Amino acid sequence: MRTISLAGFLFAFWLVLSGHYTPMLVGAGLVSAILCALAARRMRVLDEEGHPIQLVVGALSYYPWLLWEIIKSAWAVTKVVLHPRLPISPTLTVVHASQKTAAARATYANSITLTPGTLTAGVSGDEFLVHALTREGALDLESGGMDRRVARFEGAA
Amino acid sequence: MFAGAAAAILVALALAVLRAIKGPTVFDRALAGNTVGSLAILLLAVFGFLTGRPEFLDIGITYGLLNLIGTLAVLKFFRHGDLAYDPEEER
Amino acid sequence: MALAIDIASGLLIAAGSFFILVGALALFRLPDVYTRAHGTSIIDTAGAGFLILGLMLQAGFTLVTLKLLFLLAISFFTLPVIGHALARAALHEKIAPKLAEDRRGRGRNSAGDGA
Numbered sequence: 189m190r191t192i193s194l195a196g197f198l199f200a201f202w203l204v205l206s207g208h209y210t211p212m213l214v215g216a217g218l219v220s221a222i223l224c225a226l227a228a229r230r231m232r233v234l235d236e237e238g239h240p241i242q243l244v245v246g247a248l249s250y251y252p253w254l255l256w257e258i259i260k261s262a263w264a265v266t267k268v269v270l271h272p273r274l275p276i277s278p279t280l281t282v283v284h285a286s287q288k289t290a291a292a293r294a295t296y297a298n299s300i301t302l303t304p305g306t307l308t309a310g311v312s313g314d315e316f317l318v319h320a321l322t323r324e325g326a327l328d329l330e331s332g333g334m335d336r337r338v339a340r341f342e343g344a345a
Numbered sequence: 346m347f348a349g350a351a352a353a354i355l356v357a358l359a360l361a362v363l364r365a366i367k368g369p370t371v372f373d374r375a376l377a378g379n380t381v382g383s384l385a386i387l388l389l390a391v392f393g394f395l396t397g398r399p400e401f402l403d404i405g406i407t408y409g410l411l412n413l414i415g416t417l418a419v420l421k422f423f424r425h426g427d428l429a430y431d432p433e434e435e436r
Numbered sequence: 437m438a439l440a441i442d443i444a445s446g447l448l449i450a451a452g453s454f455f456i457l458v459g460a461l462a463l464f465r466l467p468d469v470y471t472r473a474h475g476t477s478i479i480d481t482a483g484a485g486f487l488i489l490g491l492m493l494q495a496g497f498t499l500v501t502l503k504l505l506f507l508l509a510i511s512f513f514t515l516p517v518i519g520h521a522l523a524r525a526a527l528h529e530k531i532a533p534k535l536a537e538d539r540r541g542r543g544r545n546s547a548g549d550g551a
Contacts, residue, residue, distance in 0.1 A: 346445075346446050346449055347449075349449075349450070349453065350449050350450075350452065350453045350487060353453035353454075353456055353457050354453070354456060356457060356460070357456045357457055357459065357460030357479070358460075360460040360461065360463060360464045361460055361463055363464065364463050364464055364472070370469060370526070370529075370531055372469045372522055372525060372526040372529070372531065373469050373472065375522060376463070376469065376472055376473060376476060376522055377463065379476065379518055379522075380459075380460070380463060380475075380476050380479060383476075383479060383480050383484065383511060383515075384456070384460075384479065386484075386507065386511070387456070387483070387484055387487055387488075390487075390488065390491060390504065390507060391487070391491070394491055394494060394495075399495070399500045399503070402500065402503045402504065402507065403503070405507055406503065406506060406507055406510065409507060409510040409511060409514070410510065412514070413514040413517065413518060416518050416521075416522075417517070417518070417521055420521050420522060420525045421525075423525070424525045424528060424529070
């Protein structure tokens with residue numbers, strides 16, 4: 189199942205990049221996509237971490253929300269940077285992650301880093317070491333809104 | 346419009362290069378190098394539109410994939426002094 | 437219609453350029469490595485996002501749009517990896533972050549702790 193889905197993704201990638209649709213080139217793309225998927229299967233990297241198709245349904249509602257968060261916090265950081273006195277208050281804090289699977293936990297850590305103003309600097313067990321540009325950003329993460337959101341995204345799968 | 350965006354990217358590139366020259370730590374330089382890489386991707390995309398030749402996007406995609414590997418290799422090299430280190434040595 | 441698309445994409449491109457300049461300024465102005473990484477993340481998320489969205493509107497629904505989308509996806513998936521590796525390597529080298537407040541004591545098992 190995962191092998192077929194990976195081969196499909198790779199073939200779509202080939203079609204996007206090539207832009208030439210002669211039978212020879214499309215056939216070559218199909219063959220190499222299938223060979224790559226089979227190689228990945230043989231390397232045993234095609235598990236729920238390597239190709240997490242079970243998260244696709246949750247991703248549809250999670251990523252638009254994340255984009256909106258990114259825009260909001262990018263604007264917040266912009267105001268801080270353009271302020272003449274540079275009112276930063278860098279904070280290191282520890283955030284608890286309540287996700288069960290590794291893929292969802294990695295999504296949470298990546299979301300923290302993607303949001304401007306907060307940066308995951310270390311992981312130990314279910315706790316992340318987070319560097320935030322301002323104290324407010326750190327407190328916002330500690331309150332756990334994003335954590336619950338990612339947990340729901342994991343649960344939707 | 347495209348020319349304005351290209352000018353903004355060039356100014357940002359100059360700032361990033363200045364940061365790479367000033368340092369002070371090797372991580373500042375690696376960060377600045379990575380920023381130069383992402384700005385180069387954007388500049389390639391805008392330049393493709395500016396000249397009406399979208400083939401530049403393919404170069405941009407390649408650059409994006411290489412940027413990740415290049416920055417990780419630099420970071421790994423300066424952290425361990427070696428690209429193929431033994432994880433046991435870290436203790 | 438074509439004019440409306442032109443105006444919308446112009447606005448998006450202008451917003452992208454603005455965020456790119458802000459990110460570069462942050463890279464230049466902020467005091468240490470950890471805070472500067474936030475500047476880079478503005479460039480790669482908001483700056484690149486708005487700029488590429490504007491370019492996509494210009495391209496219309498063609499293969500170019502899909503390639504631009506792919507370019508955006510690459511930068512969205514690689515940026516956190518680099519940011520994380522950079523912060524971890526810098527902490528590992530014991531480069532002390534300039535902090536206004538250290539709330540690391542909250543953790544039960546002292547996450548990270550520089551190594």
